[in-house]
Amino acid sequence: MSVNYGYKRTAVGAHYGLRDWLAQRVTAVLMVLFTLMILARIIFSHGPIGYDLWAGLFSAQWMKGLTFAVIIALLYHVWVGMRNIWMDYVKPVALRLSLQVFTIVWLVTCAGWAIQVLWRA
Amino acid sequence: MTELASSQRPKRPEFRNINAFKDLTTYRMTPAAWVSILHRGSGIIMFLLMPFVIWMFDTSISSEISFENFKAAFNVGMLGLPGALWKLAALALIWAYLHHFIAGLRHLWMDASHSAVTKEFGKSSAMLTLAVSITLTLVLGAKLFGLY
Numbered sequence: 289m290s291v292n293y294g295y296k297r298t299a300v301g302a303h304y305g306l307r308d309w310l311a312q313r314v315t316a317v318l319m320v321l322f323t324l325m326i327l328a329r330i331i332f333s334h335g336p337i338g339y340d341l342w343a344g345l346f347s348a349q350w351m352k353g354l355t356f357a358v359i360i361a362l363l364y365h366v367w368v369g370m371r372n373i374w375m376d377y378v379k380p381v382a383l384r385l386s387l388q389v390f391t392i393v394w395l396v397t398c399a400g401w402a403i404q405v406l407w408r409a
Numbered sequence: 410m411t412e413l414a415s416s417q418r419p420k421r422p423e424f425r426n427i428n429a430f431k432d433l434t435t436y437r438m439t440p441a442a443w444v445s446i447l448h449r450g451s452g453i454i455m456f457l458l459m460p461f462v463i464w465m466f467d468t469s470i471s472s473e474i475s476f477e478n479f480k481a482a483f484n485v486g487m488l489g490l491p492g493a494l495w496k497l498a499a500l501a502l503i504w505a506y507l508h509h510f511i512a513g514l515r516h517l518w519m520d521a522s523h524s525a526v527t528k529e530f531g532k533s534s535a536m537l538t539l540a541v542s543i544t545l546t547l548v549l550g551a552k553l554f555g556l557y
Contacts, residue, residue: 313520316513323510339476342469366459369452391456398459405467 312368315361322358352406359406363399367391440535448512451505458502465499493554500550508542 326345333341346355370391378384427433436442455462468479483499486492515534519525525534551557 313517316517320510320514339469339473342476346470366452366456369449370456373449373453394456394459398463401460402463402466405463405470408471 308368311364315365318361319358319365322354346406355406356403359399359402363395366395439532440539441531444508444512444515444535444538447508448516451509451512454501454505455509458498458505461498462502496553500546500553503549503553504542504546507545508538511538511542 329345330337330341335341346352371388374384374387374391378387438446465479468475468482470476481487483492483495487495515525515538518534519531524530
């Protein structure tokens, strides 16, 4: 991040949340493209739609890598969204901080599980 | 000076935090307002049901045996709960994903285009969002519950 203190401190403009705002958009686009790719691969597949097709979608190493990136994108996307909700509706600092900590623990736990499943399968 | 300090001055209006039960119910909810609050609601649903999503990913992909368990949860039931209830949870996720997805595309479109943030387009795009997400939810829900 660029220097934002001393004589270089930005005194005007409401861009302090720009990074999270942009990250929310970028991760959203990544997840949209991922969703459309999965749908396309199922729609244009041959043979019955069942376990073999579904597991086959995630068998290649490049797909595992891409899915890993999407899981991390989802993690960050949900963090920005849930933090916004807590900031909007929960004013007591202790309760808000507790909910934010819960959100992080919940998300990191879920991401760890999903990533384990991804490379075990 | 004494008349200035007297208590005859008109009472100033007071603005306090809105009351969720008294004030929120008086709001006139436009289509854009519904899309907005449902965007939040659908996000919270997916956040809370995230372990269920990963459980589905886990059992559906790990092995053919676990894939059978995955299907059985919806057809027979699981953890003492009937299969229909698990299908209902899946349908809630289907709606949440569809609404969040389409409302999110609407947001991205509004970020990129000035013509998308007019009052008229805000209303028509909100109605389109609700129409498409609800229609697709009904179509996929009917398939999920075996109506066709």
